[in-house]
Structure formats: C-alpha cells, structure tokens
Amino acid sequence: xxxxxxxxxxxxxxxxxxxxxxxxxxxxxxxxxxxxxxxxxxxxxxxxxxxxxxxxxxxxxxxxxxxxxxxxxxxxxxxxxxxxxxxxxxxxxxxxxxxxxxxxxxxxxxxxxxxxxxxxxxxxxxxxxxxxxxxxxxxxxxxxxxxxxxxxxxxxxxxxxxxxxxxxxxx
Amino acid sequence: xxxxxxxxxxxxxxxxxxxxxxxxxxxxxxxxxxxxxxxxxxxxxxxxxxxxxxxxxxxxxxxxxxxxxxxxxxxxxxxxxxxxxxxxxxxxxxxxxxxxxxxxxxxxxxxxxxxxxxxxxxxxxxxxxxxxxxxxxxxxxxxxxxxxxxxxxxxxxxxxxxxxxxxxxxxxxxxxxxxxxxxxxxxxxxxxxxxxxxxxxxxxxxxxxxxxxxxxxxxxxxxxxxxxxxxxxxxxxxxxxxxxx
Numbered sequence: 473x474x475x476x477x478x479x480x481x482x483x484x485x486x487x488x489x490x491x492x493x494x495x496x497x498x499x500x501x502x503x504x505x506x507x508x509x510x511x512x513x514x515x516x517x518x519x520x521x522x523x524x525x526x527x528x529x530x531x532x533x534x535x536x537x538x539x540x541x542x543x544x545x546x547x548x549x550x551x552x553x554x555x556x557x558x559x560x561x562x563x564x565x566x567x568x569x570x571x572x573x574x575x576x577x578x579x580x581x582x583x584x585x586x587x588x589x590x591x592x593x594x595x596x597x598x599x600x601x602x603x604x605x606x607x608x609x610x611x612x613x614x615x616x617x618x619x620x621x622x623x624x625x626x627x628x629x630x631x632x633x634x635x636x637x638x639x640x641x642x643x
Numbered sequence: 644x645x646x647x648x649x650x651x652x653x654x655x656x657x658x659x660x661x662x663x664x665x666x667x668x669x670x671x672x673x674x675x676x677x678x679x680x681x682x683x684x685x686x687x688x689x690x691x692x693x694x695x696x697x698x699x700x701x702x703x704x705x706x707x708x709x710x711x712x713x714x715x716x717x718x719x720x721x722x723x724x725x726x727x728x729x730x731x732x733x734x735x736x737x738x739x740x741x742x743x744x745x746x747x748x749x750x751x752x753x754x755x756x757x758x759x760x761x762x763x764x765x766x767x768x769x770x771x772x773x774x775x776x777x778x779x780x781x782x783x784x785x786x787x788x789x790x791x792x793x794x795x796x797x798x799x800x801x802x803x804x805x806x807x808x809x810x811x812x813x814x815x816x817x818x819x820x821x822x823x824x825x826x827x828x829x830x831x832x833x834x835x836x837x838x839x840x841x842x843x844x845x846x847x848x849x850x851x852x853x854x855x856x857x858x859x860x861x862x863x864x865x866x867x868x869x870x871x872x873x874x875x876x877x878x879x880x881x882x883x884x885x886x887x888x
Contacts, residue, residue, distance in 0.1 A: 474652075474655040475761070475823070476760070480668055481656045481658075481668070481674075483667045483668050484662075484668050484670050484672065485674060485675070485762050486762065486765045487667070488671065488678070489675075489678065489762045492679065493736065493737075495682075496682050496739070496740055497732060499686055500732065500736050501732040501736070504690065505731075505732060505735060507692070507693045508697060508705070508709055508712050509712060511697040512709055512712065518699065
C-alpha cells in the first residue's frame with residue numbers, strides 16, 4: 473500500500489498539510505468567516521427586532537382597539553340616553569298636545585252645545601209665535617164661519633154700542 | 644506492469660517541485676497541489692460572496708455558505724456548549740479543509756490527501772494534543788478525573804483508569820483511520836471498477852463503468868459525511884475535556 477510504503481513523502485505531506493491548514497485557518501478567520509457571521513448576526517438581530525416591533529405594534533393596536541371599544545360603548549350609552557330622552561320628551565309633548573286638543577275640543581263642544589241651545593230656543597220661540605198667529609188666524613176663521621148673521625149683527629151692534637159708549641165717556 | 648495495474652497505484656506520489664530543507668524532503672507533489680486547489684476553491688467561494696458584499700437577502704452562494712456556517716455553529720454549540728464559539732474558526736476551517744480535500748480527490752487525475760494516514764493521523768494527533776492542553780489549562784490537575792467515569796466504585800479505579808487511557812488513546816487512532824480508510828476504500832473501489840471497465844470487452848465493460856458513476860455519487864456523499872464525522876468528533880472531544888463528565 474503506497475500510503476505506508478512511500479515513507480519519503482511523509483515529511484512533505486505532514487509539513488504542507490499543516491502549513492496549508494494554518495494558512496487556511498488564518499485566511500478564513502480573517503477574511504472569509506467574519507462577513508458571513510456578521511450578516512447572520514445582523515439578520516438574526518433584524519428578525520428579533522422586527523418580531524419585537526411587530527409585537528409592540530400588536531400590543532398598541534390591541535390597546536387602541538380596547539380604547540375604541542370603550543369609546544364605542546360610551547357613545548352607545550350616550551346615544552341610548554339621547555334616544556330615551558327624546559322618546560320621553562316626545563311622549564310628554566304628545567301627551568300635552570293631546571290634552572290641549574282635548575281641552576279645545578271640549579270647549580268647542582260646549583260652545584256648540586250653547587249655540588245649539590240658543591238656536592233651539594230661538595227656533596222654539598219663533599215656532600211658538602208662528603203657532604200662536606196660526607192658531608189665532610185659524611180660530612178667527614173657524615169663529616167667523618161658526619157665527620150666523622144674527623149673531624154677527626148682534627156682535628156688531630154690541631161693538632157699535634161699546635164704541636158709542638166709549639165715545640160718550642170721552643165726550 | 645503488474646504495479647501499474649494495481650488499483651492502489653494511483654495512491655503513489657512523485658515530487659513535482661523538489662524541495663529539500665535540512666535533510667527533510669518537503670517536495671511539492673500531486674497531493675499537495677490538489678489540496679491547494681481545493682483550498683483555493685473554498686476560499687474563492689467565500690471571497691466571491693465577500694467581494695460582492697454580503698446582503699441581508701442572500702443569493703444562492705451566500706445562502707449555501709451561511710447554511711454551512713450555521714451548521715458548524717450549531718454543531719459547536721451543541722457539543723462544546725456556550726464556550727464553543729472560541730473554537731468556531733478552528734472547527735470551521737477543519738470542516739472545510741477536510742471537505743475540500745475529500746471532494747477534490749473525486750476529480751479523476753486528482754489526489755485525495757486525506758487518503759494518506761500520515762495526514763489524517765497528524766490532524767488527529769494535533770486535535771488530541773489540543774484537547775489535552777485545553778483540558779489541563781481549564782481544569783488543572785482535576786482534568787485527570789476524566790479517566791475515572793462518574794459512579795465507578797473505588798475498587799474498580801485501578802481497572803478503569805487503564806481502560807480509560809486506552810480509550811482516550813484510541814480516539815486519535817479511530818479518528819484518523821476512519822477518514823483514511825473511507826477515502827482509500829472509496830478510491831480503491833473506483834479504481835478497481837474503472838480498471839475492470841477498461842479491461843473488459845465492450846459488451847460487459849459498460850457495467851463496471853456504469854457502477855463507477857454510481858459509486859462516484861456515493862463517494863461525494865461519503866466525502867461530506869466523513870468531513871462531518873471528523874469535525875463532529877473533534878467537537879465532542881473538545882466538549883468532553885471542557886465539561887469533563
């Protein structure tokens with residue numbers, strides 16, 4: 473096996489491999505590894521910072537959401553209060569207006585009743601007067617027809633007599 | 644001729660640039676060049692991303708590199724603990740070094756330096772010594788309590804300590820042999836199948852050649868898995884000496 477038999481190359485292989493290894497160690501340590509390790513660290517830091525930043529933003533957002541929810545709740549409560557207030561006030565207004573209207577209607581009914589009563593009375597008195605006149609006229613006509621000539625003559629005579637007596641009295 | 648036909652032939656190394664320093668042969672050969680090419684690819688990929696400028700929204704290449712570093716980071720944190728990031732550069736470089744060496748060897752004509760036991764052994768020994776240094780510097784004399792597993796009766800200690808020492812010493816051996824054996828076996832299988840495919844007549848030769856394609860795909864997975872295992876075990880060993888028990 474040449475690896476055991478070629479003893480003459482051993483010194484050269486040992487020497488150059490060790491020297492080369494040390495040289496590679498120096499080169500990699502000095503120039504090759506640092507930029508890659510730095511960028512790895514930088515990326516790690518960036519990712520950590522980004523995650524922390526994102527968590528902070530998330531926390532802020534949650535806080536904002538909580539604030540917003542609270543404000544929304546307050547606004548809802550206020551709105552409900554306003555609605556309730558408006559409802560109460562409108563109910564009051566309606567009741568008041570209803571009462572006013574009812575009062576007016578009642579007044580109007582009363583006035584109308586008075587007017588009706590007055591008209592009725594007037595009408596009744598008119599009817600009464602018409603009826604009296606009619607009755608008198610009718611009675612007169614019936615009476616005129618019922619008296620004969622003799623009676624008529626007597627009534628005329630009596631009337632004449634009464635007039636004469638009256639004139640005499642005056643004279 | 645018989646040597647040239649051996650499936651192990653391609654593990655042989657010949658100097659390309661002769662360098663001799665104080666009696667030591669430090670010649671540059673194919674394995675070293677393949678290793679450098681692999682390293683250059685890894686470094687080049689990182690520089691390609693670095694030059695364009697890393698972006699918060701990563702491209703495909705940046706994503707791939709980020710994922711690999713995240714993966715190593717996770718491994719370090721899981722097995723070593725919070726102190727683990729101190730060793731991140733070492734563990735990361737080890738992973739990419741072994742991965743590029745394993746993968747570059749899969750290119751035909753290239754060489755896998757991790758198929759040399761002497762290389763994997765050197766790294767395993769360095770890691771072993773490093774863990775000892777970390778352990779002693781962190782815990783002082785108390786570090787040697789690692790040789791006595793918790794809950795062991797006192798009478799058993801004379802038996803347990805040698806077993807634990809053997810187990811500790813077996814770690815670098817298993818670490819190095821595992822990587823070396825996997826890489827060597829994979830390449831040998833590929834070489835055998837390829838040799839069969841070329842030497843067999845056409846009507847049957849396509850079969851082993853087809854297998855080389857499948858095995859090559861498998862080898863890519865093994866290259867990644869072995870780099871992962873080597874790095875994970877390194878983390879486990881470092882974690883053990885830091886946490887003791």
